Structure formats: structure tokens, C-alpha cells
Amino acid sequence: MMMGPLRFLSVPLMCGVRFLSSGAVSRAGSKWRLGVGLSKSGSGYGPLTDRPDWSFADGTPAPPLKGQIRRRMESEKMARRIVMLTNEMERGKERWTEQQERLQRQEEERQLNLPIPKGWKGGSLRAKSPTKSAA
The missing domain is CATH 1.20.5 (Single alpha-helices involved in coiled-coils or other helix-helix interfaces)
Incomplete structure (x- = not known):
């Protein structure tokens, strides 16, 4: 028996689809942080990121x-x-x-x-242009 194309693929599925986006949540407050001179994210740099979380009871720092x-x-x-x-x-x-x-x-x-211009009469050789005689 020969079967035709699958028909259930052409039936639209009516399922509730929810789109989740974490983009806005991860950037929440980034403009404010940048405005006050902090990193774009809360874990970029600063004392909460760069300093150790704990230390030993005798005061020696924790390993990084x-x-x-x-x-x-x-x-x-x-x-x-x-x-x-x-x-x-x-x-x-x-x-x-x-x-x-x-x-x-x-x-x-x-x-x-530079060669001395023809008809040059005295003075500095290269500071001035040659003088023309009055006709």
C-alpha cells in the first residue's frame, strides 16, 4: 500500500509559545553604572570583584x-x-x-x-628677486 505525503505536517499547530529573553535583564542598570564610572556589568571590575571574598581567621588572605x-x-x-x-x-x-x-x-x-640669476645686481643672492631696469 502506497502512502501519500505526510498530512500532519501541513496542519498548523496551535501551541502557546513563550519567548524568553535574558538580554534586557543582563544589561539592567548598565547605563547608570557607566554614568557613575563603574563597569558595564556588576562583575566587571571593582572591589567586589577584585578583592578576596574571605580570609583566614589569623588574617592571612585567601588564595586568589x-x-x-x-x-x-x-x-x-x-x-x-x-x-x-x-x-x-x-x-x-x-x-x-x-x-x-x-x-x-x-x-x-x-x-x-641655486645658480645666480642673470642680471643680478648686489645684495643678498637668494633673498630677493632680480631688479628690473626701468625702460
Whole structure:
């Protein structure tokens, strides 16, 4: 016996569908936090995140948690990158200044090596244009 296409797929299902979104909840208060100088989320940085949760009774601090170690390493990596980029910018500024000075010296040398214009009569050779005789 040959069966036709499945018909139950064409029947619309009338089920109640609820859409849940956690996006707004996870960002609740982020504008306020940013406005007062805190991190976008509550666990980004600050004393509640970076300080240990507990300490021993004798006062010795607790060993750092994995998240604290990771955040410390990320901070150190970012600091090293900032120092490296700052040094790179300083070297670039120095090279640009040296290049501008070299170009200025080359231009001055070129001006000194210009031939003396025809009909030049006294005075500074390169400061003024040649005088024209009155016709």
C-alpha cells in the first residue's frame, strides 16, 4: 500500500509559545553604572570583584580565585600593550621630527646651490628677486 505525503505536517499547530529573553535583564542598570564610572556589568571590575571574598581567621588572605588571576593577567597584558604602543608613538614622533628637520636642511641646501640669476645686481643672492631696469 502506497502512502501519500505526510498530512500532519501541513496542519498548523496551535501551541502557546513563550519567548524568553535574558538580554534586557543582563544589561539592567548598565547605563547608570557607566554614568557613575563603574563597569558595564556588576562583575566587571571593582572591589567586589577584585578583592578576596574571605580570609583566614589569623588574617592571612585567601588564595586568589581563577577569575581574579585571569583578570590580573588581562590587566597586566593590557598595561604592557599600552606601554608598547606609547613607546611606538614616541619613536614615530621622533622619526617624524628628524625627517622634517632633514627635509628643511635639504631645502636650505638646495636654495644655497641655486645658480645666480642673470642680471643680478648686489645684495643678498637668494633673498630677493632680480631688479628690473626701468625702460
